[in-house]
Structure formats: structure tokens, C-alpha cells
Amino acid sequence: SAVISQKPSRDICQRGTSLTIQCQVDSQVTMMFWYRQQPGQSLTLIATANQGSEATYESGFVIDKFPISRPNLTFSTLTVSNMSPEDSSIYLCSGRTSGSGLSYNEQFFGPGTRLTVL
Amino acid sequence: DAKTTQPPSMDCAEGRAANLPCNHSTISGNEYVYWYRQIHSQGPQYIIHGLKNNETNEMASLIITEDRKSSTLILPHATLRDTAVYYCIVGGSGSARQLTFGSGTQLTVLP
Numbered sequence: 410s411a412v413i414s415q416k417p418s419r420d421i422c423q424r425g426t427s428l429t430i431q432c433q434v435d436s437q438v439t440m441m442f443w444y445r446q447q448p449g450q451s452l453t454l455i456a457t458a459n460q461g462s463e464a465t466y467e468s469g470f471v472i473d474k475f476p477i478s479r480p481n482l483t484f485s486t487l488t489v490s491n492m493s494p495e496d497s498s499i500y501l502c503s504g505r506t507s508g509s510g511l512s513y514n515e516q517f518f519g520p521g522t523r524l525t526v527l
Numbered sequence: 528d529a530k531t532t533q534p535p536s537m538d539c540a541e542g543r544a545a546n547l548p549c550n551h552s553t554i555s556g557n558e559y560v561y562w563y564r565q566i567h568s569q570g571p572q573y574i575i576h577g578l579k580n581n582e583t584n585e586m587a588s589l590i591i592t593e594d595r596k597s598s599t600l601i602l603p604h605a606t607l608r609d610t611a612v613y614y615c616i617v618g619g620s621g622s623a624r625q626l627t628f629g630s631g632t633q634l635t636v637l638p
Contacts (some may be wrong), residue, residue, distance in 0.1 A: 453628075520569060
């Protein structure tokens with residue numbers, strides 16, 4: 410499976426500022442996703458990052474708050490804008506290739522970025 | 528995607544088999560059962576998946592009931608490093624498939 414790295418691994422930010430998280434995959438992937446994991450909770454899908462077009466956001470998440478870029482098949486960024494303490498979470502990048510037919514393609518995850526907003 | 532129900536926590540003695548149950552009574556005919564685990568401070572890791580038949584790989588075995596309404600993940604010889612949150616996920620296999628995580632089971636392997 411591919412290896413995903415994220416930068417930064419953690420950060421502490423002030424209220425009202427923005428942070429951009431970078432996700433780099435060591436091989437080309439068809440699908441890339443961004444998840445959020447709040448303290449003690451499960452993962453929640455934020456959006457699907459589409460190459461060369463606008464990301465597809467899940468209910469409750471909007472582009473103005475979480476702008477996403479995906480310029481190529483190995484890289485994506487997630488920005489957390491105008492942060493508040495409620496945005497303190499782990500943000501995880503995920504990738505998956507697509508095979509033909511119904512063949513399964515493993516979805517793999519980065520180590521996450523731990524964000525604390527003061 | 529169908530909803531899954533898992534016990535919130537389980538303990539297992541080191542070296543013994545860990546059997547993690549999952550109920551997915553609303554699963555549809557073309558939906559797979561996937562298992563992932565998340566070790567503390569790491570991203571989720573794929574374990575195994577199946578549709579109808581039982582499956583085995585180097586990490587675990589997956590037993591799916593004949594009616595497909597429930598399944599069990601088996602770690603045959605649990606070690607301390609298997610302590611993690613285990614997620615049972617049900618969904619399609621298409622390229623646009625999204626993984627929807629439930630609350631999972633916290634498995635603690637005891638020495």
C-alpha cells in the first residue's frame with residue numbers, strides 16, 4: 410500500500426487564524442479524502458479531494474471553512490480557516506486507488522495532524 | 528451505507544484469540560464488510576474485508592454469517608501491539624465508495 414505523509418504533524422494556533430495541512434502520497438492515487446477526528450471520537454469525512462476541480466464536501470462542512478486543493482494525483486492540502494477552539498481535532502488525509510470492476514482497493518491513511526486552537 | 532453496531536470495549540489476554548463482533552442487519556446484497564483498526568495516535572489501518580465468504584489473511588480472519596447480518600473479526604493470537612480501536616464498516620466496493628466510520632470497539636490486550 411502507499412505511504413502518506415502529512416505536514417505539520419501537530420500545531421497550536423490562535424483563534425481567528427488559518428492553518429494549511431499538506432498531504433503527500435508516495436504514489437499516484439485516484440481518490441483522496443480528508444477526515445476529522447475530534448478528541449475521543451471516531452473519524453468523520455470532511456470531503457473528497459478531486460484533482461483539478463472543486464472538492465466534494467459532506468454535510469456540515471463548507472468550502473469557505475475548509476478549502477481543499479488537489480493539484481495532482483499525489484498531493485492535496487486542507488486549510489482550516491478562521492479557527493476556533495471547536496476546530497481542535499486530528500485531521501487525517503486518506504488515499505485510495507481505483508481498480509476495474511468490483512475489485513477492492515485498500516484505503517490507507519496518513520498519521521494525522523493534531524491541531525489545537527487556543 | 529448500512530449502519531454497524533459494535534461493543535464499545537473488549538479485553539483479551541495476550542496469546543489468546545480475540546473475537547470482535549459486529550452487527551450489520553441492514554446490509555444490502557452488494558455491500559462489503561471492511562475492518563480497520565486505529566492504534567493510538569496513528570491513522571487507521573486496513574485489516575481485512577469480505578462479501579459473503581469467510582476470509583483470512585496474515586493479520587486476521589473474518590467470519591460472516593450466512594444471512595450476512597453479522598460478522599466476527601478474529602485475531603488468532605493477540606499481542607499487546609493489537610491494542611487498538613477496531614472499526615467494522617459496511618459499504619459498496621465502487622471507486623467512489625466512502626468509508627463511514629462508526630464508534631468502533633476498543634480492544635485492550637492484557638499481559
